[in-house]
Amino acid sequence: MxxxxxxxxxxxxxxxxxxxxxxxxxxxxxxxxxxxxxxxxxxxxxxxxxxxxxxxxxxxxxxxxxxxxxxxxxxxxxxxxxxxxxxxxxxxxxxxxxxxxxxxxxxxxxxxxxxxxxxxxxxxxxxxxxxxxxxxxxxxxxxxxxxxxxxxxxxxxxxRNLALSATPFTPPDQRTLVDQWQVGDRVSFGEPPRRKRGRILKVNRKTCTVACDPGTARYRVPVQMLRRLVVSPGD
Structure with missing residues (x-):
């Protein structure tokens, strides 16, 4: 650990x-x-x-x-x-x-x-x-x-000598958040037990359009909510 x-x-x-x-x-x-x-x-x-x-x-x-x-x-x-x-x-x-x-x-x-x-x-x-x-x-x-x-x-x-910062931080710039995503990236969003997975179909100004697996459901997801999925070889 x-x-x-x-x-x-x-x-x-x-x-x-x-x-x-x-x-x-x-x-x-x-x-x-x-x-x-x-x-x-x-x-x-x-x-x-x-x-x-x-x-x-x-x-x-x-x-x-x-x-x-x-x-x-x-x-x-x-x-x-x-x-x-x-x-x-x-x-x-x-x-x-x-x-x-x-x-x-x-x-x-x-x-x-x-x-x-x-x-x-x-x-x-x-x-x-x-x-x-x-x-x-x-x-x-x-x-x-x-x-x-x-x-x-x-x-x-x-x-207990644990690091727990009270210093404010500034969220990343919106443009920076958008630029990290590309069409085809596999992502997840939402919290358990309702987390969804899918693939980015379109990168918009503040959101990405995601097609979820399985099925054809599509969601416009704020970029702040997206997490990158690590894809295993052969996926």
Whole structure:
């Protein structure tokens, strides 16, 4: 395991602690009124998949923070590909300022809002990042929960000698983002479990037209959302 990956796992552990110690206690009573005996477990995965899942039989909520997601949010070029970056900028969370610290604190709130959304019965098939979800996410920021998480992450990272930068970074220029793509490039976009894969058919001014595999579905995808697929020989 590389030192960088090991540190990403340690930072992921901090996200778990912040979620369990700050966000969960503030909502536990409300959750258990609707889902008696509900429990929350947070864990760190070695990949980039970051998500909330609920086991209705066990009344068990699971939030996974991917170590590679943590690593991706260490620099602007990879951080801008994540939905959390666009949410911070467009909804003016943390005054719209992007930094690794802000992105990771917001990620905790984003996944916890999915937990609250599921408990409220508003996580619908084909409608995950919907109006109800963003109402819950807005509340976590406006009520100061996001700042609490941010402060906890900053203090604990400092105490444990983990690098967690609060320095703002500037997203890459739009033209630079567009110029890195060509017709025929194989790409993925979206987050698990709804990630899609395909091939670029057309490069536009701010988006790429992608034909997804399998089938013929086409999507106009903002270039910030695209990730390059490594193609094995013979693919």
């Amino acid at each position: 590389s030192p960088d990956h090991h540190q990403s796992i340690q930072l992921g552990d901090l996200l778990c602690e912040a979620t369990e110690q700050l966000l969960w206690p503030s909502a536990r009573h409300w959750v258990r009124e609707r889902q008696p005996n509900s429990l929350l477990e947070c864990r760190v995965g070695h990949g980039q998949a970051t998500y909330h899942r609920f086991d209705s039989r066990q009344q068990h909520h699971l939030i996974t923070y991917g170590a590679r997601m943590v690593a991706a949010k260490q620099q602007a070029e990879t951080a801008i590909q994540w939905l959390s970056s666009r949410e911070i900028q467009q909804r003016r969370y943390f005054a719209g300022e992007l930094s690794t610290l802000n992105l990771l604190a917001h990620t905790c709130c984003h996944e916890f809002a999915h937990l609250l959304q599921q408990v409220a019965g508003k996580r619908l098939r084909g409608s995950v990042h919907n109006r109800h979800f963003y109402g819950l996410l807005d509340d976590l920021h406006h009520q100061g929960r996001a700042e609490e998480v941010r402060g906890y992450l900053a203090e604990e990272a400092r105490r």
